[in-house]
Amino acid sequence: MVHIANVPAVSDEIIVQFPKDHVLLLKFNRPKSLNAMTPQMVDDLKRMLDWFENEASLWVVIFTGSGRAFCAGADLKAWNTNEQSGKPMSPESIVINTNGFASISRRESKKPFIAAVNGHSFGGGTELVLNCDLVVASKDAKFGLPEVKRGVVAIQGGIPRLARIAGHQLASELLLLGNPVTAQDARNRFGFVNVVVPPSDVLSAALDLASQIISNSPDSVQSTKVGLLLTYKHNNEETVAIHSHAPETAGYMFGDNIKEGLKAFNERRGPVWKNAGTRTKL
The missing domain is CATH 1.10.12 (Lyase 2-enoyl-coa Hydratase; Chain  A, domain 2)
Structure with a gap:
């Protein structure tokens, strides 16, 4: 592993690695909860990505998940607690959070983002994938935007990005039905996955793409x-x-x-x- 100085401190909900020169790897690390995002994880990711943006020696970031899922989206148990206790999400809180879900889904970075989707990706997990520049997916991964099945909305940037990538009708299929699609469909029909590989090859394929990027200026x-x-x-x-x-x-x-x-x-x-x-x- 490459040694980088002055790396921000994060909790154990995020694993930070530098697998090769110029590459940052961020791994979501709540495998028992399918890497559903907590406020702590979001704070960790924001801290790391703000630092990454200004760290000249790092040129590319890869996101992946621990365990059998990439990211199951928001922690719905915590969301339910807030909703039932009279603390609903406000329109203002969505707008002022300019980086979007997980501090990724609406972040406008000058550096390339690569998603190494090692397992299922749902809700906000898929929204953040849609904001990545390159996407590698395990052949057994599934992608979904099931918000309508839970009475919520994919409002963190996924709707406009998916509509631009897939077109209105295909975007509607994912968003209005709320059903998951396979990695091959995400690549061949919806157009937001670049490469589909066996599960054991997801990270190596993402690192290969990163290597090709850092071979350029x-x-x-x-x-x-x-x-x-x-x-x-x-x-x-x-x-x-x-x-x-x-x-x-x-x-x-x-x-x-x-x-x-x-x-x-x-x-x-x-x-x-x-x-x-x-x-x-x-």
Whole structure:
């Protein structure tokens, strides 16, 4: 394992690992509860991801689960306690939580997110998967948005993302019926899974994708990720204009990595990348 200094402290509900250079692995660790999210887990994830965003040596994050599930969504027992005691969720609490479910489902990160879905993913678990850039799923995994069966709503970003990815009718099938779908259907019909592999290969396949990402310039990757996020908010010309002036694009244009990439190409060798934003003073 790679050693990283100044890692935030978290509870035992999250396992933090650095399986290779530039890669952060966050494992949900409540296997007996199918990794249903608690307030403690959300606090841990927020702390880690806020730090990850600003830690220049980390370029990619992978999410996975302990045990037989990826994430069963919110802890419905705790939610029921709040609801029955007169403490319902408010519209304001949803809106001000700009990172969404598990501090992931609406988070706009400049760095790539990979979901390594080792088992079933339901509710908020699927909402956070929909906000990942690449998704590897076990062939026996199932995905569902069963909120309507429990009197709640998939309101943490899953509805607009699924509609954009799958189209209105397929999104309606998942959201209005509330029934789970297989990993193959999530890939072939709904379009939000990239790779389906045997259960034993989920993490290695996710790490392979991470390796392919970190073989590229982190400046270029982060600028490209920002450009992808902008397409959700703007038309084509607006996206190009805003993307061109984004800090990540400026870092790419004036940093060391663009020089290294072009030089390596002309010298017929592999590039040696520096952390994003590195700019050597002449």
